[in-house]
Amino acid sequence: MQKEASVREELFEKLKAVVGEENISRDEAVLRVYSYDVSPYKGQPEIVVRPSNASEISEIVKLANEYRIPVVPRGAGSGAAGGAVPVSGGIVVELTRMNRILEIDIKNLQVVVEPGVVHANLNRELAKYGFFFPVDPGSSEMATIGGLISNGGSGMRSVKYGVTRDYVMELEVVLPSGKIVTMGSKAPKSASGYDLVRLFVGAEGTLGIVTKARLKILPLPKSRALVLSAFDDLEKAGKAVVNTFSAGLVPSGIEILDRTAIEAVKKYNPEIDIPLVEALLLFEVDGTPRGVKEEVETIKEVCEKSGAVKIDVATSKERFDQLWSARAMVGAATTALNPDCVRVYEAEDVTVPISNVPRMLLKIREIGEKYGMNIVTFGHIGSGNLHPALVINVLDESEWDKLWKISEEIQTSAIELGGTTTGEHGVGIARAKYMEREHGEALEVMRTIKRALDPNNIMNPGKMAL
Amino acid sequence: MNDKIIEACVPEVVKCVHCGKCRAVCPTLDVLGWDNYGSRGRMILAGEIIRNGFDPDETGLNSIFTCTTCKHCTTVCPTKAKVPEVMEMTRSILVGRKKHPDIHRVLYERVEKLGNPYDEHKDRLWWIPDFREPEEAEVMFFVGCTPTYRTVEIAKSVVKILDGLEIPWTFVRDQKCCSSPLIRTGWGSITTDHNIEKIIETAEATGADTVITSCAGCYKTIIQDYPIEDLDIRIMHITQYLAEKLEKGEIELPQKPGLRVTFHDPCHLGRHAGEYDAPRKVIESMGVDLVEMEHNRQSSWCCGAGGGVRIAFPELTEKIATKRVNEARAVDAELILSACPFCVYNLRVNSQDIPVRDIVEFIAELM
Ligand SMILES: Cc1cc2nc3c(=O)[nH]c(=O)nc-3n(C[C@H](O)[C@H](O)[C@H](O)COP(=O)(O)OP(=O)(O)OC[C@H]3O[C@@H](n4cnc5c(N)ncnc54)[C@H](O)[C@@H]3O)c2cc1C
Numbered sequence: 071m072q073k074e075a076s077v078r079e080e081l082f083e084k085l086k087a088v089v090g091e092e093n094i095s096r097d098e099a100v101l102r103v104y105s106y107d108v109s110p111y112k113g114q115p116e117i118v119v120r121p122s123n124a125s126e127i128s129e130i131v132k133l134a135n136e137y138r139i140p141v142v143p144r145g146a147g148s149g150a151a152g153g154a155v156p157v158s159g160g161i162v163v164e165l166t167r168m169n170r171i172l173e174i175d176i177k178n179l180q181v182v183v184e185p186g187v188v189h190a191n192l193n194r195e196l197a198k199y200g201f202f203f204p205v206d207p208g209s210s211e212m213a214t215i216g217g218l219i220s221n222g223g224s225g226m227r228s229v230k231y232g233v234t235r236d237y238v239m240e241l242e243v244v245l246p247s248g249k250i251v252t253m254g255s256k257a258p259k260s261a262s263g264y265d266l267v268r269l270f271v272g273a274e275g276t277l278g279i280v281t282k283a284r285l286k287i288l289p290l291p292k293s294r295a296l297v298l299s300a301f302d303d304l305e306k307a308g309k310a311v312v313n314t315f316s317a318g319l320v321p322s323g324i325e326i327l328d329r330t331a332i333e334a335v336k337k338y339n340p341e342i343d344i345p346l347v348e349a350l351l352l353f354e355v356d357g358t359p360r361g362v363k364e365e366v367e368t369i370k371e372v373c374e375k376s377g378a379v380k381i382d383v384a385t386s387k388e389r390f391d392q393l394w395s396a397r398a399m400v401g402a403a404t405t406a407l408n409p410d411c412v413r414v415y416e417a418e419d420v421t422v423p424i425s426n427v428p429r430m431l432l433k434i435r436e437i438g439e440k441y442g443m444n445i446v447t448f449g450h451i452g453s454g455n456l457h458p459a460l461v462i463n464v465l466d467e468s469e470w471d472k473l474w475k476i477s478e479e480i481q482t483s484a485i486e487l488g489g490t491t492t493g494e495h496g497v498g499i500a501r502a503k504y505m506e507r508e509h510g511e512a513l514e515v516m517r518t519i520k521r522a523l524d525p526n527n528i529m530n531p532g533k534m535a536l
Numbered sequence: 537m538n539d540k541i542i543e544a545c546v547p548e549v550v551k552c553v554h555c556g557k558c559r560a561v562c563p564t565l566d567v568l569g570w571d572n573y574g575s576r577g578r579m580i581l582a583g584e585i586i587r588n589g590f591d592p593d594e595t596g597l598n599s600i601f602t603c604t605t606c607k608h609c610t611t612v613c614p615t616k617a618k619v620p621e622v623m624e625m626t627r628s629i630l631v632g633r634k635k636h637p638d639i640h641r642v643l644y645e646r647v648e649k650l651g652n653p654y655d656e657h658k659d660r661l662w663w664i665p666d667f668r669e670p671e672e673a674e675v676m677f678f679v680g681c682t683p684t685y686r687t688v689e690i691a692k693s694v695v696k697i698l699d700g701l702e703i704p705w706t707f708v709r710d711q712k713c714c715s716s717p718l719i720r721t722g723w724g725s726i727t728t729d730h731n732i733e734k735i736i737e738t739a740e741a742t743g744a745d746t747v748i749t750s751c752a753g754c755y756k757t758i759i760q761d762y763p764i765e766d767l768d769i770r771i772m773h774i775t776q777y778l779a780e781k782l783e784k785g786e787i788e789l790p791q792k793p794g795l796r797v798t799f800h801d802p803c804h805l806g807r808h809a810g811e812y813d814a815p816r817k818v819i820e821s822m823g824v825d826l827v828e829m830e831h832n833r834q835s836s837w838c839c840g841a842g843g844g845v846r847i848a849f850p851e852l853t854e855k856i857a858t859k860r861v862n863e864a865r866a867v868d869a870e871l872i873l874s875a876c877p878f879c880v881y882n883l884r885v886n887s888q889d890i891p892v893r894d895i896v897e898f899i900a901e902l903m
Pocket residue numbers: 107108142143144145146147148149150152153154165185206207208209212213214215216217218219220221222223224225226274275276278279280281401494495496498530555556
């Protein structure tokens with residue numbers, strides 16, 4: 071024990087020499103704060119460091135290897151899977167000091183950023199040039215680019231614009247050995263070598279720490295419009311989405327609010343004018359003003375044919391913002407439904423093939439009824455990604471029992487419907503137990519890669535069932 | 537005592553789902569970087585202290601006591617978590633355990649002994665020795681400690697404006713500190729009953745039916761922390777009072793056309809009391825060119841002084857205030873206006889080049 075303590079002291083002093091006194095802490099208060107992310111999981115680190123560059127990180131990782139202590143990268147800690155939670159203790163490496171946009175290269179449609187850049191800040195800067203990084207998570211104001219990359223995140227506009235992995239061209243990574251390597255290419259496309267960039271997108275800090283990223287960017291669309299279609303039947307709404315794609319259209323986003331979500335929004339903000347029906351679809355289209363106009367017309371036609379009971383096109387900015395904010399509000403509104411309850415992020419990211427979305431929605435409702443919980447569901451139907459919001463009184467133990475059961479049933483149903491437990495939030499601890507079912511033999515391949523790169527299992531151990 | 541506070545605090549603490557949305561707006565996190573110095577970290581620590589038996593170390597205490605109670609976090613929070621209130625409750629619990637910045641105890645003792653937190657022994661009306669209570673008045677002026685002892689120009693300006701506009705006024709008799717510095721720091725109010733009693737007494741003696749104050753902190757405290765529901769007396773910030781008179785066409789304010797001014801929303805007037813328009817109406821009525829800073833109204837950036845932070849952590853306050861002044865510089869403001877003596881005082885000492893005035897000073901100087 072004595073020896074253990076003096077070894078830890080030695081490690082602390084060495085880390086301090088790397089990052090400086092201001093940027094390291096093992097104060098109990100700090101350790102308790104860095105024990106959480108958005109998920110209900112918790113694990114206390116031994117040390118937190120806030121490095122400012124890749125070489126510091128390299129030194130930190132080398133020391134961790136020498137002392138065989140876990141390293142847990144952390145961005146904003148807005149992840150919902152427990153990815154940044156140090157379940158095995160160790161050193162939390164918080165990357166928020168590395169928040170510089172290093173290069174905006176409009177000619178080549180790319181930017182180079184440090185991992186701690188907050189998503190919204192990147193887009194605010196790019197907007198000055200008329201450009202944007204199209205991935206748009208609901209957590210834009212807090213999520214870091216490093217976190218988005220590592221969780222393989224995406225957002226409401228992924229139908230047309232794709233997900234984070236479609237935009238990462240090149241990464242600088244500190245490997246578990248401490249080696250700093252650059253992977254990928256500056257060229258718009260490359261067929262050279264294994265696609266290591268894609269391996270690191272979604273690796274959740276288990277293979278190394280991202281210290282720099284070159285991202286693709288696009289010009290901001292000139293025009294946007296929103297079509298709101300109301301359906302008295304979930305299946306019809308699902309069909310409308312399929313029919314839209316069949317008509318050759320790719321809206322930037324298609325969002326769904328089921329009755330529970332509409333009720334929640336109306337209760338949260340009665341001024342929001344949306345019909346109370348079984349399902350609302352929000353189609354967002356963008357592009358040139360002419361293209362947008364045409365697409366709006368086609369969507370209207372498709373929805374009418376698919377049995378929409380009401381269609382509303384938002385042309386004014388006010389109406390557009392109101393409707394889009396209705397969607398953005400659902401997550402928050404769920405908590406407002408009952409003042410004693412809050413949302414627990416569990417089973418919140420199930421994703422199924424698009425044609426199975428209506429079935430998944432019905433299934434969630436059924437599970438809710440079985441356990442007597444009003445589960446508000448909303449999500450990116452255009453990409454099959456649903457966000458059921460489980461809301462409980464967290465001070466009541468029996469509600470937690472119920473929550474775990476519901477979570478299990480929802481996630482199992484998603485897998486049974488040919489889907490996955492996570493479309494964009496990642497696996498972390500929350501969904502580790504489903505890895506085997508979702509990946510079968512492929513999980514062993516992942517483990518082999520993990521062992522090869524991180525033989526001492528220091529990088530974010532305990533995550534992703536690796 | 538503590539049990540009761542804990543009971544009230546727990547349901548508020550668990551409202552924080554740790555989403556981190558507040559990271560973008562917390563002025564102390566912005567300066568200090570560590571998550572424990574931001575809203576989410578503070579909510580986690582409050583939970584650890586209240587629910588998990590955490591006996592906070594120095595860093596823990598500093599985390600809880602560096603919150604300026606600016607409420608910026610609550611305005612962006614998806615669950616509207618009441619962070620400032622939780623901080624006040626947690627501070628009360630810590631004060632009960634004798635764990636707090638020493639200087640906050642000193643403030644308490646000064647208010648208890650002298651009725652003000654500034655260790656001033658002077659009479660509160662030292663700056664207006666000729667004052668005699670009139671037989672009749674329309675409004676009662678609650679001056680507050682900062683204008684009385686630190687920014688007396690503000691107190692004098694209010695008087696000049698009221699006289700200039702021929703509004704019959706008096707002082708709330710024998711006033712004491714509103715207790716805002718004590719409540720925010722977890723020490724609770726010790727002057728509420730006294731001040732309410734004096735307000736009633738003055739109203740009965742002079743017929744005045746409105747209390748006005750130029751201090752955003754006093755204003756918030758009286759309307760939100762004093763049990764005044766049954767009081768048949770209006771409590772108004774002076775900008776509200778003037779805006780109302782302007783709207784009714786009863787008064788006109790002096791003009792300063794062409795001057796490029798910006799307005800700093802005091803947290804206690806804006807986010808806490810929901811008043812953003814009245815000060816702007818007053819400013820705009822003066823013909824100036826009002827430009828907004830990057831952060832304004834609901835998203836106004838705190839000046840860094842509130843919540844007992846200025847006295848306990850002056851370097852932190854200075855850094856936050858400097859950021860705010862830089863925002864004014866970024867919009868080329870020639871003058872920063874605010875509506876709170878504490879904000880004005882704090883921004884003024886941290887602004888090298890741009891002058892800072894309270895709205896009432898600005899009006900009075902032109903009268
Ligand atoms: C209200 C709300 C809405 C959300 N909406 C969306 C959404 O629309 N789309 C979406 O995709 N997600 C969403 N999320 C989830 C979350 O915001 C994302 O997963 C986000 O990308 C996490 O970023 P972060 O900086 O907070 O990362 P963290 O939570 O700090 O970390 C996430 C994971 O990445 C690892 N990591 C972090 N930085 C690095 C790095 N530099 N190198 C290596 N590993 C690293 C961590 O170890 C962890 O495993 C939402 C969350 C909330 C609370």
